[in-house]
Amino acid sequence: MAKLQPVRGTRDLIGEDARAHLHVIDAARATAGTYGYRPIETPVFEFTEVFQRTLGETSDIVTKEMYTFQDKGGDSLTLRPEGTAGIARAVLSGGLQNELPLKWCYAGPMFRHERPQKGRLRQFHQIGVELIGVAEPIGDVEVIALAAATLDALGVLPATTLELNTLGDNESRGAYREALVSYLEQFRDRLSEDSKQRLARNPLRILDSKNNDDRAVIADAPSFSDYLTPDAQTFFDAVRGGLDDLGIAYQINPRLVRGLDYYCHTAFEFTTDQLGAQGTVLAGGRYDGLIEMMGGQPTPGVGWAAGIERLAMLIGPTSTGPRPISVIGIGPAGEKAALKVAQDLRQTGFTIELNYRGGLKRGLRRADKIGAAVAVFLGEDELARDGATVRNLDDGSQTDVSLAELKDHLAEYR
Ligand code: ATP
Numbered sequence: 001m002a003k004l005q006p007v008r009g010t011r012d013l014i015g016e017d018a019r020a021h022l023h024v025i026d027a028a029r030a031t032a033g034t035y036g037y038r039p040i041e042t043p044v045f046e047f048t049e050v051f052q053r054t055l056g057e058t059s060d061i062v063t064k065e066m067y068t069f070q071d072k073g074g075d076s077l078t079l080r081p082e083g084t085a086g087i088a089r090a091v092l093s094g095g096l097q098n099e100l101p102l103k104w105c106y107a108g109p110m111f112r113h114e115r116p117q118k119g120r121l122r123q124f125h126q127i128g129v130e131l132i133g134v135a136e137p138i139g140d141v142e143v144i145a146l147a148a149a150t151l152d153a154l155g156v157l158p159a160t161t162l163e164l165n166t167l168g169d170n171e172s173r174g175a176y177r178e179a180l181v182s183y184l185e186q187f188r189d190r191l192s193e194d195s196k197q198r199l200a201r202n203p204l205r206i207l208d209s210k211n212n213d214d215r216a217v218i219a220d221a222p223s224f225s226d227y228l229t230p231d232a233q234t235f236f237d238a239v240r241g242g243l244d245d246l247g248i249a250y251q252i253n254p255r256l257v258r259g260l261d262y263y264c265h266t267a268f269e270f271t272t273d274q275l276g277a278q279g280t281v282l283a284g285g286r287y288d289g290l291i292e293m294m295g296g297q298p299t300p301g302v303g304w305a306a307g308i309e310r311l312a313m314l315i316g317p318t319s320t321g322p323r324p325i326s327v328i329g330i331g332p333a334g335e336k337a338a339l340k341v342a343q344d345l346r347q348t349g350f351t352i353e354l355n356y357r358g359g360l361k362r363g364l365r366r367a368d369k370i371g372a373a374v375a376v377f378l379g380e381d382e383l384a385r386d387g388a389t390v391r392n393l394d395d396g397s398q399t400d401v402s403l404a405e406l407k408d409h410l411a412e413y414r
């Protein structure tokens with residue numbers, strides 16, 4: 001029999017964790033809404049092809065991290081490791097290429113078979129946005145501004161740094177790749193096994209390596225900026241200009257690359273030094289090649305994704321919303337009345353905890369435990385006068401209130 005434990009790298013969201021999680025999603029959705037980005041939900045699993053083709057056969061995600069399985073019909077399916085490929089698939093299968101630009105935000109679980117540690121799970125959750133169909137640098141500026149606004153809404157923008165780089169166009173990348181490979185070949189022996197493999201297949205990824213030996217070699221590697229075509233340079237200048245106009249501060253990080261094949265031009269990350277090794281909270285970039293790679297018309301795109309767990313850790317405990325009101329029925333008639341009174345108060349927007357059984361003492365103990373602000377007693381005496389007793393649980397003071405006046409009396413606790 002299966003062990004009665006969560007699978008390694010997965011976790012339950014309970015209490016404050018669940019609340020913090022939803023808080024991040026709500027804030028992200030609301031902020032994205034002000035930029036005109038609408039919600040999209042795509043399935044949690046797709047045909048394996050969707051990821052294999054687009055993420056690149058040599059990416060860490062495809063080679064090591066995907067949860068791939070054969071379903072009962074014999075299809076190879078994969079739990080989505082990220083959101084963008086499925087959304088691009090949705091553009092194509094939904095025939096939405098005539099409706100550009102598409103502006104979407106999403107939130108949901110992602111699955112990667114990685115070594116679990118703080119800030120690194122096997123089922124984790126992301127919020128993200130995609131702007132599809134805008135080739136102009138103003139698109140990059142907008143999604144980065146939206147990222148900053150989202151972090152600001154969550155109160156963590158000051159704890160982060162925006163790091164920015166460009167991967168240029170195809171021509172720039174080709175020239176840079178050549179320069180990078182000839183540099184790295186000199187230090188082949190010092191590279192990790194993974195990076196030796198990448199040298200032939202996808203050398204840019206070596207820049208993204210977290211291995212210390214690799215990092216030492218990378219430190220003196222040639223810089224992308226020296227290999228940009230004039231067009232790519234102009235594009236990057238426009239992105240930087242737009243960010244400057246909006247007063248969004250950034251640092252150029254010439255080593256910043258995205259771990260996936262379909263990125264070009266702008267790459268960015270919001271990082272923090274407050275989460276230890278897992279310091280990237282939000283990452284994104286431009287992916288003009290993606291939809292074409294999937295077999296569609298060339299269609300530009302730019303977007304980002306942020307880890308909800310990492311954001312929640314950065315935010316820390318947040319306020320828990322309105323304190324509840326405990327409605328406590330005493331005796332059979334009181335319990336019957338309490339059910340109705342609770343319903344009535346809930347329908348006018350009060351947060352009500354109803355005691356299900358056990359009378360006054362037990363009701364009060366529970367009210368204390370859940371941090372209720374007031375308790376409303378309904379017993380025989382109260383019913384006889386068509387009223388309730390309202391006890392302020394902070395100072396113990398009690399007031400007799402008629403049922404007709406109850407809502408007004410409790411107004412401050414709504
Ligand atoms: P890393 O370099 O940390 O492995 P990545 O480049 O694989 O990150 P992306 O694919 O860009 O990450 O995902 C965007 C964000 O999603 C990350 O910045 C991070 O906040 C979050 N994230 C990625 N993988 C995980 C994971 N296994 N557990 C928790 N959060 C994750």
Ligand code: MG
Pocket residue numbers: none
């Ligand atoms: Mg990763």
